[in-house]
Amino acid sequence: MDAINQESLPGRSFPLGATVYPDGVNFSIFSKSSTAVELLLFAAPDDPQPSQVITLDPKHNKTFYYWHVFVPHLAAGQVYAYRVYGPYLPDQGHRFDGNKVLLDPYTTAVVGWEHYSREAAIAPGDNCPQALRSVVLDPTTYDWEGDIPLHTPYANTIIYELHVAGFTRHPNSGVAPAKRGTYAGLIEKIPYLKQLGITAVELMPIHEFDEQDARPGLRNYWGYSTLAFFAPHRAYSYSKDPLGPVNEFRDMVKAFHKAGIEVILDVVFNHTAEGNEEGPTLSFRGLENRAYYILEKDPTYYSNYTGCGNTVRANHEVVTRLILDCLRYWVDVMHVDGFRFDLASCLSRGKLGHPMEDPPLLWSIESDPVLAGVKIIAEAWDAGGLYQVGSFIGDRFAEWNGPFRDDVRRFIKSDSGAINEFALRILGSPDIFSQPDRETNRSINFVTCHDGFTLNDLVSYNDKHNEDNGEQSRDGANDNHSWNCGTEGDTKEVTIARLRDRQIRNFLTTLLLSQGTPMLLMGDEVRRTQMGNNNAYCQNNELSWFDWSLIDKNADLLRFVRGMITLNQSLELYQQERLLELSADDHKPYLLWHGLKLGKPDWGENSHSLAFSLYHPTAQEHLYVIFNADWKPLTFELPTLEPGHGWHRIVDTSLPSPEDFQHPQNAQRFQKATYPAEARSSIVLMSLPTQKGRR
Structure with missing residues (x-):
């Protein structure tokens, strides 16, 4: 040498x-x-x-x-x-x-x-x-073959959060063994996502991360342990060439774009794989520890606002430059369409860890011309106590709406005192996002995400079951607002199984009929389960992977979800960029609240039902929506329609498939003056012309 x-x-x-x-x-x-x-x-x-x-x-x-x-x-x-x-x-x-x-x-x-x-x-x-x-x-x-950004508006966006490896890793994925769990394998599943109606995939971390950063005997599966922010994770590459992951990732992005689907990256700039003072020296620590990390008053120790051992000193000038250079690289060189910033509130902390009113990094991201056309989405909280949903800086950031998740869960499982917040979430959360000129669809609505129960488990477990993680179930959230519908875990009891199926449809109906941008978790459309584990970060196995046999097993639910997404995307009512009016207006879309009687919603502590009319004068769209979260049937008065129109049933989650969802062109006319809503059901009626030949 x-x-x-x-x-x-x-x-x-x-x-x-x-x-x-x-x-x-x-x-x-x-x-x-x-x-x-x-x-x-x-x-x-x-x-x-x-x-x-x-x-x-x-x-x-x-x-x-x-x-x-x-x-x-x-x-x-x-x-x-x-x-x-x-x-x-x-x-x-x-x-x-x-x-x-x-x-x-x-x-x-x-x-x-x-x-x-x-x-x-x-x-x-x-x-x-x-x-x-x-x-x-x-x-x-690299030859991009003319690939250009899609720039899909939030108002036309349906986000699907997925794990690159977990989506095709299962032996029944239909992907060749060597390509399972890779960018190349994911390309083969783009037709499934396209048919589902997805317009953007939000990829869990694909930056190079340390799989060994987990408890002994386990592997870091989620990827929230970054060690190289510019590099695609090599384990997700089918190509074994030194530069294979870079080109294979670009092949994937190009393929998604050809299908009209955007690629959003979940980026983890708040901490790294180097951990606390007992962690490894891999890069940043050994180059300039005091620049890259927020340290305690005794600088032997790392400030931990992330729950992961260290906190990146994001507003140090050199680190700010690195993060901006990184974002520009992924947009300019790798053609990604946006970023979801994990624990984004950490990025508002100053050099000593104190919250900043005007954090330089976030304002730089907000105003950067290279990033001007991409989606930027904040998870607007951190593990150190900052919670900034609704108050995150700037005009461009969309935000994960955590209250939407919690309030919708509480209402659907019939908690008391949930009705007012539920209504606000349907409307676009104006109590949280109060800026008058803010786009309603910058609220990213979700009921489930990678962190927590799957939708199946949300209706199947009262408690988390994280024993396989090796921490005696001390890890993961304790307050999940879940309900097992009568028994914990899997069951053959027909009544409970039917109730769970209905509750899942109720959640999905709420998600896709609320103002804002909906986000689905991988596999929720076919009832993927993690057997009650609500923190599967270290479970790189069939517990976390997409089980493709569920597509046939739960084909009725998949059909329902596809239909609901199509309905959402086909209506001008769900492509609004401003809050709906709350009184009748001949020129603007509006929403009117109802109860069992028209115009008389029950906002009481013990109310478990709500109805509303949606009307778009220009597009001539008129919906009547009922949510009955009560444990008994309720009858709702229907508005009278103009001559030549009648109410047609699009959704009734109490009915078996295929009656639970009917496309408007096939929808059955409902001719009575009231609608009997079964217990724990959701109903969507649409005003359609009563043309000759229509039922």
Whole structure:
């Protein structure tokens, strides 16, 4: 191994990362307090030692806080890493360790997983044979075939949250074994999503993450353990080439776009895989610990506003730049359509962890011209107590509506005192999103997501059952607003099974008939179950995977969901960008509340039913919707229609399939003046012309 490469040149500080030029590669990293840096070049991804070590001279290879070097004759595909030397003084926030091989924070591909050891990155001593390495990428060589962003408005969007691997990992997925759990495998399932009516997939974390970041004997499945923000996760790649994940991911995005489906990434900029003070040294910690992380008053310890051991110092100037560069990269180079920011409130914390009124990072994301056309969605809370739903900064951020989840669950399972909040959620949550010019559809409505019960389990379990996670069920949320409908878990009791089936349809009807952008969880449309586990982050097995046999087993529910999505997408009433009027208006869409009697809703503490009229004068759309969450049947008075029109039943969740949902062209006319709503049912009636030949 050469001690130094005589051909290397000083290079320059920008761009950060590894940049390919016709005659070589420029490398640049930020490290303010280090005293020496070595660039390691590997002949092959799995070589235990580098073939060449280039020692950077601080006089020639350092500008301000940036270390850089230009190496002629290198090209895309070159494997590299760093050693960075400096003080190891945890009580001062320094954790330099020249024994540890480090990833470039700007790396776009990571190799070395076959021999990687998280423990080796924690234990004293040299970890080079078991360390991860970066790969040089030339982003200009991919053929996008004219691919352009879709820019689907929120008002026309149906989001489907899915796990890239879990969607096709199951042996019954129909995907070839080698492609199961990969970007390539997901491409094969795009027709299913298209037929379902999905317009955007929200992918759980695909940034390179550490699967070893879990309890002994388990694997990190969800991916909320990032170690390289620019790199697609290699384990999701069918291609084994060093740059395979990058091109395969782009193939996937291109295929989704051809199908008219956007790709939104769940991004985790609030913490990293390096954990707390007992965690591994993989990249950021060994480059400049005090810049990348929020530290406690005693800087030996990491501030933990994430529940994951550390908190990224997002509003440090260098970290802000990294995050913005990363977002631009995924939009410009990888063509993604948007981002969902995990624990986004962490990104509003200042350098010392205090909440900021005007956080520079978030305002930069809001105003960045490269990001101007993409969806930006905030999970507007963190584990440190910040809760900013409805008050998140800026004009562009959409927000996960946590109260929608909780209030809809409470009403559908017949809790007392839930009626007022339920009505507000249907209307678009104006009590939460009170800005007068805010788009209603920037409320991302969901009943379930990856974090918690599936929809099947929401109606099948009163309590979480997380024993397989190895924490004696101490993990996961305790307050789920769930109801097992009479018995815990799976049952053969016909009455309970039918009630659960009806409740699932009630939840889905509410989700798809509320103002806002609906989000479905992977598999809810066919009753995917996690057997009561509401925190399956470490369950990379059939407990978490999409079981494709459920498509046939629960074909009736799948038909119902497809129909409801089609109804949502076909009506102007559900493509509104402003709140509906709450009084009759000849020019604007409006909503009128009702109870058992027209115009007389019951807002009392013990009310479990609500009806409303929806009318769009211009589009001539008129719906009458009933939600009966009571445990007894109730009869609702119907509005009188103009001559030549009649009420036609689109939805009645108490009826068996296919009567539970009928498309408008096939809908049965209902000619009585009142409608008998069965206990725990949802009804949708549509005013349609009573033409000759229509029933």
